[in-house]
Amino acid sequence: MIVVFALNVDDVQNKNARIEQLLLDVSNGDATSMGSLYDLIKTDVFAFAISKLANKQEADDVMQDTFIQIYKYAKQYQPQGKPLAWIFRIELNLIRRLFQLKTRNVQLDEGIENTLSSQNMEDKIINSAFLNETLKILNEEEREVVTLRIVSGMKNNEIAKLLEKPLSTVLSKYNRAIKKMKLIVKERY
C-alpha cells in the first residue's frame, strides 16, 4: 500500500515537472510543445470543465479556450512545482465568466444524457454510462473535488486552496462523493 502511494506521488511530481518544462518551451514559442502539453493534460482540463459544467458541449468549448489562454499567458507562469493549479485557475476564470454570461439554468439531465458520446467498445459504453450517472448524482462541489483528486491527483490542501474552500469541506465533499459513487457501482455495475 505504501509503495503504491509513493509511486502515485512520484507520478504526480514527474507529471508536474514535465508540464513545467513544456510551459517553458511553449513560452519560447515552440508550437510542437503545445501539442505535447495537450496530450499530457487534456483529460485533466476536460475533466475539470465537465465536473463544473456537467455539459459536454460547454466543457469542450472551455477546454479549447483554456489551452489557448495557456498558450497566450505561458510567459507569465512562474514555476512553483504546481502548474496544474495555475492551469485550473485559468480554466476556473473562463468557467466563471461563462456562468456570468449565460442564464444560470444548467439543466443536468439535458446536458449530460444528450451530449456524452456513445462508443462502440463495450467497456467504453459502460464507462460512459457510469460517468453519466456519476455526474448526475454528484453535486457540483462533489464533482469538482472528486475530479481534481482522482483524475489530476491533486492533494486535498491544494484542492482547498484552488477552490477557496476550507480543507474540511473538501474532505467531506470527497467522502460523500465516494459513498455515492460506491452506491452506483454496487447497484448497477
Add this chain to the structure above:
Amino acid sequence: MSKNLKKKFKDAMIDETPDFKKEIISACENQTQVPASTSNQTATEKQYNRPFFFRRIALVMSCIILFGAGLLVGKITPQTQPDALAQTHVYIDVNPSLELSLDSENVVLSCTAVNQDAEIILNGMKLEGVELKTAVNAIVGSMYVNGYLTQEDNSMLISVESGEKVNTSEFLNIITKQVNDVFENSEMECAIIAQEVKATKDLKQRAKEQGVSIGKMRLLDKMIDDLDDLTHDDVSELSKMSIKDLNLIYSQKTNNDDNSNGEVISGSVNVNVSESQALNSVLEQIGKTVGDVEHYRVFILPSKHGEFKAVYVVTLKFFDGGECIFEVDFQTGNITARQTDDDLDGGAPNGNGDNPHEGDGQHHKP
C-alpha cells in the same frame, strides 16, 4: 472496491476527453502571428452571448460610436508623452484592474492593465489621446460585454489621485456620473465607490505585497480603520475579497454613519437575500418566530469562518434569555456558521456540518 471505483472514473474521463489537438495548435499559431482579433470574446462566450445579444447591442454600439467620435475630436497626443505631465491618475477595479493617467484637460496619456483580466478588457484598444469620457465608455462597455460587470456583480471601485489644480471631490462626481451614463438606457446599475487616494511609497509597497491595486489597498486601510472587528492582521485575507463584498461592507458603514472619508457612494450592490430574508431564514431554520425574539440585529461583516467573504451576521436575543449569532450567505440564505450560548444548547440549530469552526467561540461585535 474504492481503487476500482477510482480507476473506473478516471478511465471514463479519459474515454470522454475529446481530441482538439489540431484545432488548438492552429488557434495558438494564429495567436502568435495575428494581434488580438476585433472580438474580445472566446468561443465559450460567443455561444452564450446569443440570448444577451439584442440587449447588449445598443450598449456596444453606443460605446463604439462614442469611442470613434472621441478619436476624431479628441486631442491625439503622442503615446510616448511623459508620465510627468499627468495631472490625475484613475485606478479602476472590478476585478479587472487598470490605471489611467490623464493630463490637465482629462485626456488619457496612458492606460495600463494591472492584471490579466484587464488585458482581456483592453484587448488592443488604444485609449491614449482620447478624452476621459470616451475611455470610460470603452472600458466599462468592454467590462460589461466580457461579463465582468453583470446584474449580480455590479460593483466598481474608482480611486483618484489628483494634482493640486484638480478639485478631487468634483472629479469623483464627474467620473461616477460618466460610468452611470454608460448604463443610462439599460436596466443595469453600477454600485460604485469613488475615493481619493494618495499613492505614497508605503501604500504602493503594501499594495504590491498583497498583490492588489493601490485603490483596493486604500479601501482596505479605511475599512480596517473604521470597523472595530478588523485589524491589520486581517489584511491578507481581506485582500482576497471581491470588490462586491468589500463594497457591501463599506456601503453599510457609510449608510450607518455620515462620517464618510470624502468618497462618493453610488448605486446599491445586488444581493439575492435581503436583511429581512436573512433574519427569517435563521428563525425558520432554528424553529423560532419573531415573537420569541426580544432583540435582534442584522449587519454585514467579513466572515471569519472558512471563506473570507462578506456575510450577514444575525444576532438574536430571546425572551428566555438565550442568545445566538449566525452567519448567513448573501446568495443562498444558508447559515454558514453559528454560535449559541449555553442556555440554547440542545435547542440550537444545527450547522451544515461543513464548517470546522462552528462553535469555536469567535464572536462578532458590530
